Amino acid sequence: MRKGWFVLLAIPAGFLALVFYYPLGLILRTGLSEGGRLTLAPLQEILADSYYLHLIVFTIEQAALSTLASLAIGLPGAYLLTRYTFPGKETIRSLTVVPFVLPAITVALGFILFFGNSGHLNRFLMSIFHLARPPVRLLYSLRGIVLAHAFYNAPIVTRMVNAVWEGLDPAIDEASISLGAGRLRRFLGITLPRLAPALLSSAALVFIFTFLSFPIVLSLGGARYATIEVEIYTLTRTLLDYRLGSALILVETFLSLGFTYLYLRTEGRFASTTRGDREIPTQPLLRGPLTIGKWLLLVYSFLAAIFFLGPIVSILADSLRAGGGWTFSNYCELLSLSYSPFLGSSPLHTVLNSFLIAGISTLIALPVGTAVAWFAVRSRLPGRRIIESILMAPLAVSSVAIGFAVLRGLSGSPLHLGGTLLAIALAHGILTYPFVVRSLRPVLEGLDVGLIEAARSLGASRVRAFFEVEFPLIRRGLLVAAVFAIALSMGEMSATIMLMRPGLSTIPVAVYGLLSARQFGAASAMAVVLIAVTAFSFLAIDLLGGREGKGGLRW
Amino acid sequence: MKKGRLVLMVIAMLAIGIIGISKETLVVYTYNSFVSWGPAGELKEAFEARYDCNLEFVTAGGGKATLSRLLAEREAGGTDADLFMAEVNDVPRIATYDLFLPVTVEDVPNLAHIPQELLLDQTAGLVPYEHGYITLTYDSQILSEEDLPKTLEGLTDPRYKGMLVCEDPRTSSTGFSFLLWTIAHFGEEGYLDFWRSIDPTLLTITQGWSEAWTLLTHGEAPIAVSFSTDTAYGAMYEDSLRYRAFAPGGEGYRTVYGVGIVRETDHTELAKAFIDLLLSKEIQELLPRTEIMFPANETAELPEEYQEHAIIPSDPLMLPLEIVGTRMDSWLYDWARVITTR
Numbered sequence: 001m002r003k004g005w006f007v008l009l010a011i012p013a014g015f016l017a018l019v020f021y022y023p024l025g026l027i028l029r030t031g032l033s034e035g036g037r038l039t040l041a042p043l044q045e046i047l048a049d050s051y052y053l054h055l056i057v058f059t060i061e062q063a064a065l066s067t068l069a070s071l072a073i074g075l076p077g078a079y080l081l082t083r084y085t086f087p088g089k090e091t092i093r094s095l096t097v098v099p100f101v102l103p104a105i106t107v108a109l110g111f112i113l114f115f116g117n118s119g120h121l122n123r124f125l126m127s128i129f130h131l132a133r134p135p136v137r138l139l140y141s142l143r144g145i146v147l148a149h150a151f152y153n154a155p156i157v158t159r160m161v162n163a164v165w166e167g168l169d170p171a172i173d174e175a176s177i178s179l180g181a182g183r184l185r186r187f188l189g190i191t192l193p194r195l196a197p198a199l200l201s202s203a204a205l206v207f208i209f210t211f212l213s214f215p216i217v218l219s220l221g222g223a224r225y226a227t228i229e230v231e232i233y234t235l236t237r238t239l240l241d242y243r244l245g246s247a248l249i250l251v252e253t254f255l256s257l258g259f260t261y262l263y264l265r266t267e268g269r270f271a272s273t274t275r276g277d278r279e280i281p282t283q284p285l286l287r288g289p290l291t292i293g294k295w296l297l298l299v300y301s302f303l304a305a306i307f308f309l310g311p312i313v314s315i316l317a318d319s320l321r322a323g324g325g326w327t328f329s330n331y332c333e334l335l336s337l338s339y340s341p342f343l344g345s346s347p348l349h350t351v352l353n354s355f356l357i358a359g360i361s362t363l364i365a366l367p368v369g370t371a372v373a374w375f376a377v378r379s380r381l382p383g384r385r386i387i388e389s390i391l392m393a394p395l396a397v398s399s400v401a402i403g404f405a406v407l408r409g410l411s412g413s414p415l416h417l418g419g420t421l422l423a424i425a426l427a428h429g430i431l432t433y434p435f436v437v438r439s440l441r442p443v444l445e446g447l448d449v450g451l452i453e454a455a456r457s458l459g460a461s462r463v464r465a466f467f468e469v470e471f472p473l474i475r476r477g478l479l480v481a482a483v484f485a486i487a488l489s490m491g492e493m494s495a496t497i498m499l500m501r502p503g504l505s506t507i508p509v510a511v512y513g514l515l516s517a518r519q520f521g522a523a524s525a526m527a528v529v530l531i532a533v534t535a536f537s538f539l540a541i542d543l544l545g546g547r548e549g550k551g552g553l554r555w
Numbered sequence: 556m557k558k559g560r561l562v563l564m565v566i567a568m569l570a571i572g573i574i575g576i577s578k579e580t581l582v583v584y585t586y587n588s589f590v591s592w593g594p595a596g597e598l599k600e601a602f603e604a605r606y607d608c609n610l611e612f613v614t615a616g617g618g619k620a621t622l623s624r625l626l627a628e629r630e631a632g633g634t635d636a637d638l639f640m641a642e643v644n645d646v647p648r649i650a651t652y653d654l655f656l657p658v659t660v661e662d663v664p665n666l667a668h669i670p671q672e673l674l675l676d677q678t679a680g681l682v683p684y685e686h687g688y689i690t691l692t693y694d695s696q697i698l699s700e701e702d703l704p705k706t707l708e709g710l711t712d713p714r715y716k717g718m719l720v721c722e723d724p725r726t727s728s729t730g731f732s733f734l735l736w737t738i739a740h741f742g743e744e745g746y747l748d749f750w751r752s753i754d755p756t757l758l759t760i761t762q763g764w765s766e767a768w769t770l771l772t773h774g775e776a777p778i779a780v781s782f783s784t785d786t787a788y789g790a791m792y793e794d795s796l797r798y799r800a801f802a803p804g805g806e807g808y809r810t811v812y813g814v815g816i817v818r819e820t821d822h823t824e825l826a827k828a829f830i831d832l833l834l835s836k837e838i839q840e841l842l843p844r845t846e847i848m849f850p851a852n853e854t855a856e857l858p859e860e861y862q863e864h865a866i867i868p869s870d871p872l873m874l875p876l877e878i879v880g881t882r883m884d885s886w887l888y889d890w891a892r893v894i895t896t897r
Contacts, residue, residue: 051892058895117758118774137717140759222759223723224894238623238726239887240630342587344614411631418631502584502613502624516616516762517591518769 004462005379012368012391012433019426020394020402023409027401030408031246042247052231056251059211059227062142066149066210067203073150073307074157074202076300081158082165084285084297093162094542096155099308101534103491104152104215105508106527109515110311111148111220113318113524115139120314121306140222148216151308153206160205164198165191170280197266204263212256212398214494215508219515228252229400229494236404237498249401257396315531319524330525342513342522345505351529354507357425357496358489364429365485366478369436376437377444395434402430403498419501427499428489435488436481443477480541487537491530580609581825583814584625585640586618586728588765594841602832608825617763618642618728626652629819637820638829642728643683643811644735646676647880655680655815662827665834668852673811675876681813684833685848688783688807688868689732692800697777706804707740710778711752719756720767721780725887728810729764733780734890735879736808739872743882750893760894772798783807787864788847800866807868812848 034041046052081093099107114120115138122134129135138144168191176186214229221230228248236245285294322329337346345353372391381387394402406427411418417426447470455465493508500509507530514523581602589595590612599610613636615624622645628634629652641649649655657680660666666682673683693703698718704710710719722730737746758776761767771779785800814833816826832838839855842848849857849865857865 051895054896116773116775140717222761223725223891224754224757224760226895234725237627238620240623240627339590339612342591407631416632419628501628502615502621503611513616516766517587518766518773 005375005381008371009375009387011371015364015368015429016391016394019406019409020430023405024397026408027246027249027405030242031248031250034243042243043250046244046247046251052248052251055226055228055231056255058225059229062145062149062217062225062227063207063211063213065142065146066153066213067207069146069150070153070157070206071199071203073304074154075161075199076297077154077158077304078161078165080285080297080301081162082280083282084294085282086285093159096159097538098535099152099155101487101491101538102152102312103493103508103511103530103534104213105219105491105493105511105515106315106530107148107152107311108216108219109511109520109523109527110315111144111151112139112515113314113520114310115144115147120317121310139220142225144220145217145225148220149206149210149213151311153209155308156206157199157202160202161195161198165195166280168194168280170278200266201263204259204266208256208259208263211259212252214398214400215512219512229398232398232400232404233498242408245404249398249404253397253401256398260396312531315524315527317524318520319528322521330521331528333522334525334529340522342517342519343505343510344502344513347510347522347526350505350507350510350526353421353505354490357421357428357506358486360422360425361428361432361489362482362485364426365433365436366482368429369433369481369485370440370478372433373437373440373444377441392434392437394430399431399492399494400498402427403495406430406495407499419499419504421504424496424499424504424506425489427495428492431492431495432485432488435484439481439484440474440477443474447473476544480544483537483540483544487534490533578608579822579825580611581637581822581829582611582613582635583638583640583829584613584615584621584634584636584817586621587614587616587763589640589846590614591765592845592847594838594845597841597845598833598838601838602829605832606825606828610829617722617726617730617765618645619731620726620763622648625817626654629654633819634817636817637822637826638814638816640684640812640814641681642732643675643681643813643876644728644731644879644883646678646681646876647883649680649815650678650880654817656818656820656823658682658816658827658830663831663834665831665852668834668836668854670851670853673851675811676813680815682815682830682834683811683813683851684830684839685842685846685851686809686811687848688802688866688871689729689736689780689810690783690800690802690807690866690868692771692779692781692785692798694771694774694777695797695799700801703801704803707737707749707806709803710756711749713755715756715778717756717758718776719753719778719780720758720770720776721760722764722767723760723762724890727761727763729767729780729782730760732808732810734886735874736806736872738886739808739874740806747889747893750890754894782810782847783866783868784843784847784849784861784864786866787843787858787860790860790864791844791858796864802866802868802870805869807866807871809871809873811851 031042032038032040077096081089112119115136116122117134117137117139122136125131125135126133138147172190173186176190181189212229213227214233217225217227217230218233221227226234228251232245232248232252235241235248285297319330320326320328334347334351337348339346343350372388375384375391376388379387397405406423407418410423410426417423451469451473452465455469456462460468491508493506493512496506497509497512500506505513507526511523511526511530514520514526585595595612599612602608602610615621618641622639622641625634625636625639628636639649639654655678657678658666663682669683673686675683704712704715721733724731724734734746737749740746741749759770761770764781767779768781770776771781781800783800783802785798786796789795789798814830816823816830820826834852836852836854839850839852842850842855843858843861849861
């Protein structure tokens with residue numbers, strides 16, 4: 001019985017040991033040694049240097065501001081979706097998943113195209129108001145980073161809060177009305193406390209995401225607004241200071257583990273919110289008398305539409321423009337085999353690399369993730385929670401750190417994989433399998449164990465019971481997990497840019513290169529391919545019935 | 556029948572592939588603008604025709620970023636690079652890592668046409684092929700000539716708020732030259748104060764020169780740290796003098812680009828032949844038109860637009876390489892600290 005678990009665990013354990021724990025061990029050794037001796041000196045050096053302290057504080061500061069901005073932009077949306085009805089409401093609700101699944105580099109591109117000093121918004125405002133200088137100055141500053149983070153995190157807030165809000169029992173609210181409580185008092189005294197868990201856990205999630213954000217800070221921040229992630233990149237890839245880079249990775253991982261722990265605590269504590277029997281009452285937004293509240297919500301909707309659609313529409317529009325006219329030439333060039341200096345490769349190779357890496361990494365992530373999910377759901381081994389944490393640890397390590405670890409771990413003898421396509425695929429496997437676990441777990445949990453026991457009692461071996469009874473039942477779940485893994489790998493830039501050798505490129509890295517060189521048409525065409533792949537993937541997940549709970553995706 | 560044809564095609568493709576692979580391949584690591592602007596295409600064509608081999612240019616961004624990549628690859632067990640193109644201020648770092656083989660005039664006959672003043676690398680590993688001056692370039696549709704700062708100090712004036720784009724000296728050779736310029740101008744005791752006070756003027760600090768140039772030409776900022784030959788570029792290609800170089804106070808920082816042979820190469824003879832071709836009059840005369848730099852070869856002729864529009868600063872600055880070598884790390888360290896703590 002137990003032997004079976006060890007055989008099953010051998011798959012993820014072997015993979016994790018080789019591609020995650022061994023490389024991370026090397027980083028630990030580099031970051032904690034000096035002249036071969038174990039010491040805390042590099043860590044002390046970082047924590048005693050005002051520059052690194054400033055960097056750490058700035059990273060936390062921008063994450064906190066981004067979280068606040070995401071709440072400020074996301075909450076009115078949650079209110080709107082909960083309390084009002086309007087045509088297209090369900091479509092809007094499903095669309096709230098889109099910004100989050102967009103690869104971060106496409107968000108950066110969209111922001112530059114739309115909000116840049118010479119972007120669409122400024123050019124439009126300059127032409128209608130006859131201005132000489134661009135009026136909206138958002139980019140190249142902390143504001144730009146915070147807003148870009150809000151762009152793809154505010155919808156998370158909207159989604160999570162809306163889901164809880166709709167489930168609140170309206171009876172309590174009605175009782176307080178009958179007792180004469182005013183609107184504000186009702187909101188502050190009754191609604192807000194019951195929403196607090198959802199608010200807190202969405203805020204914590206956004207904070208962790210933005211704390212570890214890399215592509216947006218790298219492309220919108222410039223040298224002056226570096227975060228820990230960007231500094232690790234600069235230290236290890238440009239200054240070749242592996243010692244301090246490794247020490248900084250340790251500091252970052254320690255902090256992110258702390259934040260993740262806090263998040264899991266809040267999520268666990270508040271997870272059960274009682275659901276009312278009745279739906280929360282709604283009113284039509286567009287019909288009936290126009291109150292101040294409705295008016296404000298309409299203004300909000302208008303601004304939100306500009307904020308969220310502007311960058312995406314700009315990418316689509318720019319991908320169709322070249323030489324001052326409308327054309328498909330940017331797309332035709334994606335099929336070109338000729339060398340592009342901004343990619344260090346040809347566009348077609350770049351696109352094929354991305355698909356190839358996504359394919360290989362998914363083939364790795366699926367068995368690993370399935371084994372881990374299976375273990376988490378079925379095992380009754382003592383200490384299984386600890387084993388599970390060990391198996392899910394990559395979630396708490398940043399992508400840049402994983403990229404660097406894999407580069408250091410797999411470069412030497414006997415593998416010599418550093419920077420190759422296979423190394424990138426292995427790193428993507430590490431980054432994506434936790435999401436395979438997350439999407440398979442509910443499926444496995446919902447499975448009727450009796451069926452398997454019946455098969456076993458009829459004489460089927462454990463392996464046979466899996467392949468003939470369970471596998472057909474979870475096939476859909478596996479498909480969803482695979483699509484998820486492919487989409488994540490396609491959009492991954494942080495670990496890739498740490499790992500890749502010159503001459504090898506993937507779509508997100510190419511978007512970054514083209515964006516830096518302001519080759520907007522080509523960058524946009526590449527970005528549209530990415531957007532299309534992710535959009536298609538999540539549409540497929542939706543169709544495959546990924547929405548067990550409300551809202552399809554679980555975080 | 557169809558199957559047979561398919562098999563034949565596959566065999567033919569394999570054969571072509573094998574012939575392609577069996578040719579020697581010379582790999583040149585360079586900065587991205589050499590490939591996007593420079594004569595990489597012409598060089599490849601001329602070289603491959605002459606020596607029956609493949610010539611590949613590989614870049615990882617700006618000059619310093621590519622050097623870092625190359626050094627990291629060597630450290631991790633080996634690099635494909637046979638040659639590396641670098642700015643002269645990278646020589647101390649190159650020397651530390653003992654990256655280059657020495658090159659003599661016997662190896663590369665065209666070295667005879669390179670003037671002494673450009674042969675700055677005493678170990679002779681880096682062979683200069685072009686040179687110029689780092690100055691500022693402005694957008695004349697936004698700023699008029701009278702509006703321009705007369706000195707570097709002038710850039711800190713509040714009216715230039717958010718108007719300047721410069722390059723990160725840690726990743727870009729151009730950015731590093733600009734940092735050295737401020738050190739040469741303000742002295743080691745004063746340059747950090749300048750960087751502190753120029754903070755409001757800076758729109759952003761880019762990774763490389765290409766990014767800064769495109770920000771300038773896409774209207775994001777009206778001043779960029781660039782080259783003294785930019786006006787001539789506009790005259791030659793854009794038929795416009797919109798983007799013009801200027802040397803505040805007659806100053807500009809000297810820059811020299813060179814190429815060296817990576818010590819571990821298996822293609823030493825081909826690598827020498829490449830350098831000789833790069834220094835030949837034929838290729839050198841392409842440099843002012845593609846790289847927009849002055850050719851190193853004295854016999855190469857300059858386009859006429861250079862006579863009229865290329866600025867030669869009256870007071871060119873250059874710190875001795877030995878000092879750059881010993882002080883570089885601490886300058887960059889201090890710079891990074893000043894620039895991020897507002």
